[in-house]
Amino acid sequence: MKQISAEAELLWPGDGMIAIRRLVRDSLKRLWRYCGGNDRTRHRDGE
Numbered sequence: 001m002k003q004i005s006a007e008a009e010l011l012w013p014g015d016g017m018i019a020i021r022r023l024v025r026d027s028l029k030r031l032w033r034y035c036g037g038n039d040r041t042r043h044r045d046g047e
Contacts, residue, residue, distance in 0.1 A: 004023060008022065008023040011023065
């Protein structure tokens with residue numbers, strides 16, 4: 001949890017718990033898009 005907090009603080013300084021929620025939300029969206037899409041969608045962002 002400390003590492004997640006540190007990453008969120010780097011991306012959104014001073015936002016505290018809101019920054020952690022954003023980081024988790026964005027990570028889940030990317031995972032969902034990657035797992036649920038076709039090959040073109042999965043590799044669109046270079047992953």
